[in-house]
Amino acid sequence: MVPGARGGNRGEGAGSPVQGRPVEAADRPESGQGGGTVASLPLTAGDPVRVGGYRLLARLGQGGMGRVYLGRSPGGRAVAVKVVRESLLRDEGFRRRFVREVAAARRVTGFFTAAVVDADPEGDPAWLATEYVPGPSLHDAVARHGVWPEQAVRGLGAALAEALGAVHAAGLVHRDLKPSNVLLAPDGPRVIDFGISAAAGDTALTEAGTVIGTPGFIPPEQLRHESSGPAGDVFALGAVLAYAAAGTGPFGGGASHAVNYRVVHEDPELRGLPPALAEVVARCLAKDPAERPSVASLLDELGGAEPAGWLPGPVADSAARLRAEVPTAPLTRAGDGTSEPPTAAVPARGRRRLRTALAVASALAVTVTGTVLWNISSGGHDSPPSTPPRLEELWSRPLAEGQRMTVRSDEMIYLQNEERHEITALDITDGRKRWGREVPVADIRQDSAYLRDTVGDDIRITGLAGGLLYYGSGDHLFALDAGSGAYRWRYMDDSFHASPVVVGEAAYAHMTSFFYVLDTKTGKKLWDYGYDVNADGDITVTEDTLFVHSGRTLIAVDTRTRKQKWTHQAASEAETDPVVADGRVYFGTQDGALYAVDAESGDEVWRRTFEGELWDGRLGGGAGAPDVVGGTVYFENDGYVSAFDADTGRTLWQRKQKADEVEALTVADGAVHVYDSEGDLSSLDARSGKPRWEESLTADPEADYGIVGNTVIVERDGGLTAYRVAT
Template sequence: MKEFTDQDPRVLGGFRLLARLGEGGMGRVYLAVDGQGERVAVKVVHPEYATDQEFRRRFRREARLAARVAGPGLARVVAADPDAEPPWLVTEYVPGLALSEAVDAHGALPAPACRRLAGQLIEALKTVHAAGLVHRDLKPNNVILAADGAHLIDFGIARSADESAITHTGQTPGTPGYIAPEVLLGKTADARADVFALGAVLAFAAQARHPYGTGPAAVVMARPLATDPDLSGITEPELKGVVQRCLAQDPAHRPGLAEIAGITEARPAATGFWIPATMLDGIGRRAEEAAELTRMRPARSPSPHPPTALPAPQPPTVTTPARKPRKPSTATSTPRPAPSRKLRLPHGSAAFTRRGALGLAALATGAWVIGRMKGLGGEDPGPRPRALWHHAMKGEVATPVVADGVVYAGSSKRGITALDARTGRQRWHVPLRTGAAWLTHAEGTLYFSDSGEPGINDVPLHAIDARTGRARWTVSGPHPGYEAVTAHRDLVYLSHMDPLRALDSSNGKVRWAYRHDPDYQDSLSVTPYGDVLYVTGKQGVDCLDAASGRRRWRTDIQMPRDIAVSGGALYVAGFGAVSVLDRRTGKLRRSYGFGSNWPFDVVASGRTLCVTDNDDVVGVDVATGEKPWRIDMRNFPDLSAMEGGLVAVGDGDQICLIEAASGTVRWRLAPDTAVSYPVLTDSVVYVGVDDDGVMALDTAKPPEPSS
């Protein structure tokens, strides 16, 4: 993504533009949001074409054609205005990497990934052809690799198969090296021209170079008519044979899509492992960047411009249910900007291990007092919670840790305070010169690190007696970050870098170390459960013996973000799905799909899962896989462990208490400024309040207001 220049518009047709995604021969493409905050891609035609009436006629026609297509693996047209100054077209935004940039950055795809890519593109092309269209510009730049598979974009020169091409003299109907020979000779293009382009795309993906080479456009364009493609880099015979047949000069000798599908796999693996981890990493970072830009938008956009002269999409041969539109927020058109969030990790290696074990406290900024609560944008947020008690503290207050009837709160200015969980009365206080960045607890010991930025060396890690606040031991090392220390039984796990280290809780000495992936030095995330430790990293999920660090099993779910354990099931939130594993063996039981999105937090209770999906919280019925409810939280939310069918959700702007089975919001707290993430335990929600302290909130339904 590129920053705006003075020539870039900021609002177009009711869509708020956020960043430039790219530029082609016809126009520029921008990341944007609609009136409900949903991300879209806006293509704006270059000004020099806007005065060309023939071009406008073609653009209007092509927008109509593209609007007829809807199905899996295709970016649906949302709106268009061919008569605007300049003309524009809006499609669904697919968070991912173009095949061209993925291959350029990370090399060729292995053969299994190429087969899956082929299968996904075939399904998309079947939908295009079933609508009576030919894409005519299938190329690596128009294939987006996302978490849930490949998506075909850009119908800029799509045309009806029974119509003559509309082109100017000298115009190229496609991209050199991907244009079928019969099209170059001026003959009518049909579905077999897309098969030729598919073969060229697969050749590029499999060997990281174009099958007809590079050079001046006229030279590259002539090669399919005169020379054979270079397929020497494709090592698998079956894949090479299919690609070679697709690139036959005579369209009659090319296989049909159904025949090619015999060697392909249309769906990515249930675990999301369909392309190499390095590419998945890049996809995740691109999705994170787009989400961050969306969160930073200064205001809700006005309602988008309706499509001009676009027919309703015709029912395709293959369809998938469209995501329901997000309900409008109660916010006005000018909500306050999102606060600074120290919990959100930087664009570094830790970006994909956002959540640690249950009970881990992480620093989040925010402040409100009970006397000045008000709704989003000044509107009433609905029922508000009853405060059980409030303990005043100064400075930034870490998310509380609750254990054995005590609430432990760390402050950047006042140190650490232990409070009675029932009354809020202080039990002990330890002043700290540098403050406490986070807290975690196990077996009567409280652990914390001095305030500072992750990555700083020689930062002390402290252990103190949770009953008295007296020091036990201190060790120094690189700053572990806000979510990289997890205590369980008699060990403390440091997961800010691979290898994972387990420290003895009695003296801080390393008892064992475990290397998750020799090729990466990234941070890990750990979730203790009984006598095992679930470790997540870029290469999957490992189950370790918690005491010795010996691995029991590994599963290849790629880029997992969070884990929840319920009964015999292990729920793993990762690319495009929440996977359900047998927690004893790691075998995949089933998965719940989330399309091209990336669930990053999950909690489980009974037959209900609560999952964070971008800015939303979604309920999933574990028996049926249905998603009966969805709640917009505006920023990336965090879920507290579910208790009694309730889950507490915080996103820095607000806190909600949700009834998991129905999605009913029991109460909502939307203050003037941000709040810390909530901790739900023993029917109480505890929150840290910047420059105000700690508050305990009742989970019971608030009383009805008096008339």
């Protein structure tokens, strides 16, 4: 390992987190500044209505620096507004860095940069507004649509070289150019996040022994703690172009120290690139910064692409769609029953996580909408048999204003009312009230504008595990007895509320770059662990191991020794959380593959993909968590459902459902219950995959669903209805 190199300490916009502090990445649905591949999230009751002169319309994400919102100026311009966490502003060193970096970033202008348009770095709260780019990141575009042809990569390279030229002309060095910091708008890419850039030669912003950036894109001279200037950005540009052309970085993946070692000591892997492009990229990746080309020469060498048409077709379509879907009025405020309908086109909906999904009794929460063509295909075209209704209504009850369904167990359904600080538990069998009360909330310090105006004291249920119901309020995580609602304890978590996983008397709370462990009886912290990388998705914990994904890497942490146990590298980024059954870890990836990995050693046992002429692995990215029942792994990706033998990976059956997307599936009593993007529930025979029946639950695109065993709960039209599913 390069001495002192840590890597993976990623900035998130102007004013990167205090060095050495764990960083929480933005919420999964978004990328970059918020121009991701799915729709924005509604504002919650605790979100501000305005920041500065900007009206806030939606929440784009939450990260180590704070919360990011979609805002609109009085003149109608869309901006990304980043509101800094109050806890960071209490650090005077951070405040000084933030003020300097905002001033520096405002000097950057150029066609292919997302400009800083306004800021109040000394305000309370401090905030920054940048140009809003409604497009996918390069990272998401490659993961979802595949690698780019040479001409498209060259066009991208020319635009990025021009962007870096603008950065360098302002006397800055970006220092964190990477695929997720390149957003793809219909009129060209935008380089974002100048938060860890600094005035060239100003080393005061970088503490000794700290490496800023992302492994695989950090130049070797920076890893050696030598001076790093514009040539370092050229190195990162070469790595970005290699990623676009090959789908992976030129120095591979894995643990950050291993990637950093290869950057310093080994040649890049460029065999997947066209020869002429590989030659350009190789010069950018030269170990000696003096041997790298300048951005001006790269612009001359890569320029000449047609101004229109260089962006790959599927990516251009995605960017154009996202641009058309930018709301012009606030999205529905979750939990308060009020809304101002957006005037833009309704977003095309894909897979969304609107509720916490529990591993208790196969509880799942999904949202369903979309377009449908019935076309089951796998060994023939079948039609669903004509049968009597297969959904028997068990009970129905109205919801009070502001109430909504959250988590559930095999016995109870939990409702929350955010603003009124109320939680209600219903019996799942008959809908009767088991308990309900106003619950404690965090004490909001009146001298903290961030907690008072941005975070607030509203409640949000985050999880249910080990007999405890967890909810967040203000800067604390609370625990209640799930059976009675009695208060147990609270833990100061700085407003980043986790969904703990309980094993024995330990609650494991995942926070992206680290996890901490609480005593379930007292709420006291027992210990914590840093991954050294940003880990996506949720954790899975067994008696002695915690599993989590970081991009393509599955990480196993031994909870007894508190050390990393092993890592496993997949061929594509993880799309599902890990599921552990019978000594194996199962998970799906964005290229449509399903993996089985030995839980003890990390060795790959088998790997399978969807097959057939209708399947294109590059268009995956819609996979749901596999369900392992009776020696069979059931798995869905977009409109495809498959069953695999858990021991060998042999394909038992495979079907293409009628809908464009399968939202989720669960297995109970010999049947596979499948939810599709039309809002229909269908039943497949678990042994053969043949369709049994199909029922339309609702035509309401905003209805939420949950299932526990053979009971389906639907929240719609201000009420809650439960059905028994026929087997």
